[in-house]
Amino acid sequence: MKKIIAIVITLLVIISGIAWIDFSNTPHPVSFKVPKGWPAPVYDFKNNPLTQEGIALGKQLFYDGQLSKNGKISCGSCHQQFSAFATYDHALSHGYNNGQTTRNAPSLQNLAWQKKFMADGGINDLQLQPLMHISAPNEMGESIENVIRKLKINARYASLFKAAFGDPLINTERLGKALSQFMLTLVSANSKYDQVLRGETSFILPEQLGYEIFQKKCVSCHPPPFFTDFNFRNIGLSIDNFLKDKGRMKITNNPKDSLLFKVPSLRNIALTAPYEHDGRFNSLINVLEHYRKNMVLGPTTDSLLKNRLPLSNFEIGQIRAFLNTLTDSSFLQEPMFAAPGIGNNRKAPIHEH
Numbered sequence: 297m298k299k300i301i302a303i304v305i306t307l308l309v310i311i312s313g314i315a316w317i318d319f320s321n322t323p324h325p326v327s328f329k330v331p332k333g334w335p336a337p338v339y340d341f342k343n344n345p346l347t348q349e350g351i352a353l354g355k356q357l358f359y360d361g362q363l364s365k366n367g368k369i370s371c372g373s374c375h376q377q378f379s380a381f382a383t384y385d386h387a388l389s390h391g392y393n394n395g396q397t398t399r400n401a402p403s404l405q406n407l408a409w410q411k412k413f414m415a416d417g418g419i420n421d422l423q424l425q426p427l428m429h430i431s432a433p434n435e436m437g438e439s440i441e442n443v444i445r446k447l448k449i450n451a452r453y454a455s456l457f458k459a460a461f462g463d464p465l466i467n468t469e470r471l472g473k474a475l476s477q478f479m480l481t482l483v484s485a486n487s488k489y490d491q492v493l494r495g496e497t498s499f500i501l502p503e504q505l506g507y508e509i510f511q512k513k514c515v516s517c518h519p520p521p522f523f524t525d526f527n528f529r530n531i532g533l534s535i536d537n538f539l540k541d542k543g544r545m546k547i548t549n550n551p552k553d554s555l556l557f558k559v560p561s562l563r564n565i566a567l568t569a570p571y572e573h574d575g576r577f578n579s580l581i582n583v584l585e586h587y588r589k590n591m592v593l594g595p596t597t598d599s600l601l602k603n604r605l606p607l608s609n610f611e612i613g614q615i616r617a618f619l620n621t622l623t624d625s626s627f628l629q630e631p632m633f634a635a636p637g638i639g640n641n642r643k644a645p646i647h648e649h
Contacts, residue, residue, distance in 0.1 A: 321462050323347035328408065331485035333493070334521050337408035339422065339480060344473045346480065349459040354478025356456060357471065359635040362446050364436035365392050371426060371475070374401040374435075377633055380564035380624075381405060381482060387575025392437030398539055400575035402560060403568050405484040405627070406522055415557045415573040417528060418547045422479065423472035440468055447471070482633060484563050485521070488621040499621065506618025509611050516600055523562035523622065529598040530555045532591025536574055543573065554596050563622050580619060584612045 326346040359372040374389040375381040381404035383389045389397045399415050413419045430436045447453045447466050458464040491497045528544045544553035557573045571577040587605035
């Protein structure tokens with residue numbers, strides 16, 4: 297009888313202890329929505345599961361100038377939502393101390409499906425990608441150690457990190473994970489093209505004709521749904537005499553990779569000018585003119601383009617009409633992606649199955 301009483305008392309103590317455990321700091325999981333018909337993401341969500349609190353922290357960090365040396369440059373300074381998180385109207389972005397980047401800022405969208413980042417593919421982990429820009433002297437110009445120090449003395453960040461990770465520890469790994477969580481939510485999959493696929497609308501004649509031409513002449517390098525094959529190709533761009541950027545060769549040191557750059561996505565392409573890795577083309581017409589008559593053919597030029605890309609004026613007009621259907625207005629205007637304090641964006645962007 298005494299043993300039974302002892303067991304009962306022990307159970308009551310355990311149950312009482314559980315009742316007093318504070319679950320309020322447990323982050324709330326968020327499931328990642330894969331658009332219908334799209335392949336599974338390549339990002340390892342098990343290593344960095346999405347939570348409402350993690351996404352909210354990442355967004356706060358993304359738009360915080362404290363991550364730069366002068367406190368004025370944030371990730372959002374070069375990746376602007378209205379330009380599909382690219383830099384609009386600047387070939388090269390402006391950085392710390394009047395420095396200038398050496399590459400055109402790419403659009404940040406559909407990152408969960410990408411294995412390599414940067415125009416040369418030099419970074420293969422999304423969590424590391426923003427850290428390079430923070431520490432680059434011509435970009436944000438700050439050391440990671442000093443960023444961590446600034447975040448640690450900010451009481452608000454202690455609260456945000458605790459909410460996101462269960463305790464207030466602030467370190468480099470968590471900085472990268474939080475920024476990644478926000479950037480992973482930047483999914484663009486609701487353009488007119490997508491709506492046509494879903495049967496919600498239809499192309500007008502120039503768009504339909506442009507789509508058919510695109511399927512014949514452009515889709516090999518820009519296949520849907522991402523409108524990039526994520527490969528590295530030499531598309532016949534002459535080397536810039538000032539930047540002397542040889543692309544993928546910078547990473548591999550292989551001459552066969554000279555002037556190979558990552559194929560960009562064409563989603564939201566109408567709003568991400570100027571174009572190419574160095575922003576040399578101001579308009580889509582300039583880009584298409586390059587392919588039909590201005591390519592510089594060399595030993596590493598992509599085999600698909602060895603005869604350039606024959607395009608008539610009519611075809612160029614129709615292709616442009618189709619490319620405009622890749623603009624995703626909801627992505628550009630989504631309040632959950634906007635800077636804190638802009639629009640109705642108090643909650644983190646949530647994606648559910």
